Amino acid sequence: MGIYDEDLDRNAANYQPLTPLSHLSRAAQIHPERIAIIHGSLRRTYRDFYARSRRLASALAQRGIGRGDTVAVMLSNTPAMLEAHHGVPMAGAVLLSINTRLDAEIIAFQLDHSETKIVVVDREFSAVMAAALDKARVTPLVVDYDDPDFPEDAPAKKGQPIGSLEWEALLAEGDPAFEWHMPTDEWDAISLNYTSGTTGNPKGVVYHHRGAALMGYANIVAAGMTGHPVYLWTLPMFHCNGWCFPWTLALQAGTHVCLRWVRPKAVYDAIADHGVTHLCGAPIVMATLVNADEADKRDFSHTVTFNTAAAPPPQSVLAGMRDAGFAVNHLYGLTETYGPAVVNAWKAEWDALDGPGQAAKKARQGVRYPALEDLAVMDAETMEKVPADGETIGEVMFRGNIVMRGYLKNPGASAEAFRGGWFHSGDLGVCHEDGYIELKDRAKDIIISGGENISSIEVENALYQHPAVQTAAVVARHDDKWGEVPLAFVELKPGRQVTAEELIAHCREKLARFKCPKEIRFAEVPKTSTGKIQKYVLRKMTEE
Known part of the structure; x- marks a missing residue:
C-alpha cells in the first residue's frame, strides 16, 4: 500500500452512487x-x-x-x-x-x-x-x-x-x-x-x-x-x-x-411555436420532414440539431435537411449500449468537401461517445484489432460504463456477449485511418426499419408456418421511407400455390405489422452444398 491508500477511504461525505x-x-x-x-x-x-x-x-x-x-x-x-x-x-x-x-x-x-x-x-x-x-x-x-x-x-x-x-x-x-x-x-x-x-x-x-x-x-x-x-x-x-x-x-x-x-405539421409547429432546438429519430423522420407538403411546413430562424441513427441517410435527404434548417448529427449504438455510443464527430475542414464527399464522411458511424472508454473493430476469433485501413472487416466491439449489465436470466448469452472482455455487437465494419468506424454488414441479419430492429429469423419462422412454404429467407431491402424493410425470398412446396398477398396476410396474423415482409419474391433460394442459405447472394440480388 502507498500513502494514498492509507486513511483515505470512501465515506458518505465523499462518495455517492451515480444516478440520473x-x-x-x-x-x-x-x-x-x-x-x-x-x-x-x-x-x-x-x-x-x-x-x-x-x-x-x-x-x-x-x-x-x-x-x-x-x-x-x-x-x-x-x-x-x-x-x-x-x-x-x-x-x-x-x-x-x-x-x-x-x-x-x-x-x-x-x-x-x-x-x-x-x-x-x-x-x-x-x-x-x-x-x-x-x-x-x-x-x-x-x-x-x-x-x-x-x-x-x-x-x-x-x-x-x-x-x-x-x-x-x-x-x-x-x-x-x-x-x-x-x-x-x-x-x-x-x-x-x-x-x-x-x-x-x-x-x-x-x-x-x-x-x-x-x-x-x-x-x-x-x-x-x-x-x-x-x-x-x-x-x-x-x-x-x-x-x-x-x-x-x-x-x-x-x-x-x-x-x-410523428406528423410533419406537428413537428414543424412545435419547432416554430416552442423554439425546439433538438430532436432525435431514424432517417424516416428526416425523410418525412424533407418531403412534407409545403402547407405543413413552418419557417424558423434558428438551426435545429437532428440526432439520427440506424442506416446512413441518403445524400439527397442530408441536403434537404440542411436547406430546411437542420444540422444532422449521425450516431450509432445498440440497445446494449444505452442507445448511441458512437458519434460522427464532424470536423470543420469537412465543410469544404463537395456534396458526395460530405455524404461519404457523414455515412461513417464515427468515434466513441464521451462516456465510452473504448471502441474497436476486432477479429472476433483472435480478439486483435484489425488494421485501420478502411478495408479490413472485423466485428465492432465496445468497452465501458455505458455497456449493459447483461441479459436478464440469460448468463450464457451474457457470457458470449462479453467474451474476451469486450461487448460483441454482432455488427461488422471497418476502421478508417483516422479512427472513425464504418459499418459494412450485420452479422446477426438484423433489419433496421424506421429505427426498429426486426429479426429476419423471426419473420422466416412466421413464413414457415404457412403450409405452402418450403424454404424462406428474409433480407433487408432499401426503402426511401423506412430505411430498410423485410424482403422475403420463398420457395413453395411442389404442387402448392399461394400468392404474395396471401403470405403477407398470413404474416400479419403472426407478427407485429412492421415486421411483416413488404415484398415476396418466389424464386429458388441459393444454398451451399450442406444446405445453408446463402444470404449474401440474396442481398446482391436485392441490390441489383
Whole structure:
C-alpha cells in the first residue's frame, strides 16, 4: 500500500452512487418555475414534475414495490412516460418500457420473463395489452393512463379501460415530499429493454444507474445541448429509454415537448411555436420532414440539431435537411449500449468537401461517445484489432460504463456477449485511418426499419408456418421511407400455390405489422452444398 491508500477511504461525505435521478432534483431546486414539459395545452414546471415523480415513487412504495421489482409501462411520448422514468426508479424499482408496436404474444412473454408487478397502459393500447394479460402467467396490478390531451382527430382511438386504477388516482395516493431512494449501489438496475421476441434466447437488456447518469452528461456533449435546450420527442421513449434523453434534459433544465405521433405539421409547429432546438429519430423522420407538403411546413430562424441513427441517410435527404434548417448529427449504438455510443464527430475542414464527399464522411458511424472508454473493430476469433485501413472487416466491439449489465436470466448469452472482455455487437465494419468506424454488414441479419430492429429469423419462422412454404429467407431491402424493410425470398412446396398477398396476410396474423415482409419474391433460394442459405447472394440480388 502507498500513502494514498492509507486513511483515505470512501465515506458518505465523499462518495455517492451515480444516478440520473439527481438531475431532476437539482433542476427542480434551481429552476422550479421553468417549464419542464409541454404536451398539448399542458405546461408543467420542474417543481411539479419533481413532485409528481415523487408521488409516483411514494404510491409504488406503499403498494410494496421496491428494489428489483419490475414496473412495466406501455405509453406513448406523454408526460406520464417522463414521470415513470423518474418515479419508478425513485422507488428502487426497475422500469420496463414496452414497445407500443408489439403483438400480444411478445408482450406477454416480456411481462412473464421480467416478473412484472405493475403495468401502466395508455388507453390507445388497451386492447393489445388486455390480450397480452390473458396470455401471461403473471397477474400484475393494471393502471390505465387516460391522456387528457388525446386529440379528437387522432389516427387511433382510445380503447376501454382495462385496469383497476387510473394514473391520476395512483399518483394521488403518493406524497409529493416523499424521501425517494438513492440506489443502494450505482450498479443497481434502473431499467430493462428487450431486443427480441419469444424465439431464441430471451434478450432482456439491463441498464444500471451509473450508465444512465453518465449517458446524460455524454448526450449533452455529443448533441451540443448548451443553454436552455428544448427537446421534441420524435424518438419513442420505449426505444432504449429514449436514448436516455428522459433523464438527460434535467441536467440543463431543458424543456420536453411531448409528441404522441410523428406528423410533419406537428413537428414543424412545435419547432416554430416552442423554439425546439433538438430532436432525435431514424432517417424516416428526416425523410418525412424533407418531403412534407409545403402547407405543413413552418419557417424558423434558428438551426435545429437532428440526432439520427440506424442506416446512413441518403445524400439527397442530408441536403434537404440542411436547406430546411437542420444540422444532422449521425450516431450509432445498440440497445446494449444505452442507445448511441458512437458519434460522427464532424470536423470543420469537412465543410469544404463537395456534396458526395460530405455524404461519404457523414455515412461513417464515427468515434466513441464521451462516456465510452473504448471502441474497436476486432477479429472476433483472435480478439486483435484489425488494421485501420478502411478495408479490413472485423466485428465492432465496445468497452465501458455505458455497456449493459447483461441479459436478464440469460448468463450464457451474457457470457458470449462479453467474451474476451469486450461487448460483441454482432455488427461488422471497418476502421478508417483516422479512427472513425464504418459499418459494412450485420452479422446477426438484423433489419433496421424506421429505427426498429426486426429479426429476419423471426419473420422466416412466421413464413414457415404457412403450409405452402418450403424454404424462406428474409433480407433487408432499401426503402426511401423506412430505411430498410423485410424482403422475403420463398420457395413453395411442389404442387402448392399461394400468392404474395396471401403470405403477407398470413404474416400479419403472426407478427407485429412492421415486421411483416413488404415484398415476396418466389424464386429458388441459393444454398451451399450442406444446405445453408446463402444470404449474401440474396442481398446482391436485392441490390441489383
